[in-house]
Amino acid sequence: MQELRLVLIVLGALAIAALLLHGLWTNKKEKTTKFGEKPLGKLDDDNDAQRFDQDGIGAVRVVSSTKGEKEKPARQEPAVSFGDKPDVDPLFAGEVRTEADTDEAFYPSMSATDDDAAVASESVTASNESNGTNGGTFTDTAPSSQPDPDASTHTDNTLHDAPQEQVKHEAEQEETPDDTEVLVLHVHANNNAVFSGLDLIPTLEQYGLRFGDMGIYHRHSDLSGSGKVLFSVANMVKPGTFDVSHSESFETPGISFFMTLPCYGEPEQNFKLMLQTAQQIADELGGLVLDDARSMMTPSRLDEYRERVKAFNAS
Structure with missing residues (x-):
């Protein structure tokens, strides 16, 4: 029985070996027939297209390490945040x-x-x-936190002196109005008429007045409009300014000349120039020269103005 089993095993092994040999021989034969049917030129084309030779070995590929190194940084992941x-x-x-x-x-x-x-x-x-370097610097230059007795004493003295200086300053302000005087003349349109801006503004500039601060006209020591102000001209209607940007629609019943004492130069000459300018503008526009009470100007009133100027200079 054992001999029969051994015989069967040997026969099975031989059969399997025969099948393997037959399969290998058949595969080799088919491959030879396959390549034998094609011309050499076509085989070369196939080798070039597939990059394999007749033995199935592909062409050698050269990989550039430099290119890989250059491309690697581009594939890096976003930086990790450490807070x-x-x-x-x-x-x-x-x-x-x-x-x-x-x-x-x-x-x-x-x-x-x-x-x-x-x-x-x-x-x-x-x-x-x-931080170590800066810390040393701050340690050397840091001011002392100890209080300065001299500083506190100086502060106390300043607080004690402040009320006295404030009282003195207020006293000077109260005395200031008494040291100034304002001389006023008016040029009023005749017969309840009005001065048109198209006529008034060119006339003011013709006689040396220049538009300036506070929106009014001024007569300067220099006719070019520079230098100290000798006297000024305001609109008789509140708020007293001139709308020079709309002169075609601007109109007023009159204008006011005023001069503040003390003034630059000779007060008597400045008043004489102001009176002369007011008379010229009144004649040009057909108006009347009035005093500070808006009454008709008379020789006696002019003498009173001159006496006020002399009295102010003598004081």
């Missing part, structure tokens, strides 16, 4: 950045996490060095 970055002193910021750039140039294949960790550690080191 709030430490403050770095501006003096050390440039050095830390230079070292980080050098590391990236020498190690292009390093991961984003490694680069950020290296930069973060260098930033912390630079920050510690910066």
Whole structure:
């Protein structure tokens, strides 16, 4: 029985070996027939298209390591955030950045996490060095926190002197109005008429008056409009300004000349010039010269004005 089993095993092994040999022989025969049917030129074209030779070996491929190194930084993942970055002193910021750039140039294949960790550690080191340096500087230059007795004494003296200076300043302000005097003349339109802006404004400028501060006209020591103000001319209607930008629609029943004493130059000559200018403008526009009470100007009233000027100069 055992001999029969052994015989069957040997026969099975031989059959399997025969099948394997037959399969290999058949495969080789078919391959030879396949390549034998094609011309050599076509085989070469197939080899070029598939990059394999007749033995099934492909062409040698050369991989550039430089290209791989250049492309690797582009495939790096976004930088990992380590929280709030430490403050770095501006003096050390440039050095830390230079070292980080050098590391990236020498190690292009390093991961984003490694680069950020290296930069973060260098930033912390630079920050510690910066803080140590600045700390020493602040320690040397920090002002003393002890109170200065001289300063407190000076403050107390200033507080005691302040009320006295304020009282003195208020007293000077109360005395100031008594030291000035204003001389006023009016030029009023005749027969309840009005002065048109198209006529009034050119006439004012014709006689040396220039539009300026407070929106009114002034007569300066220089006819060009520079120098000290001798007297001024305001609109008789409140708020007393001239709307020169709309002169075609501007009109007023009269204008007011005023001169403040003390003034620049000779007060008597300045008053004479103001009176002369008022009379010329009144004649040009057909108006009347009135006093400060808007009454007709008379020789006696003119004498009173002159006496006021002389009395002010004598005081």
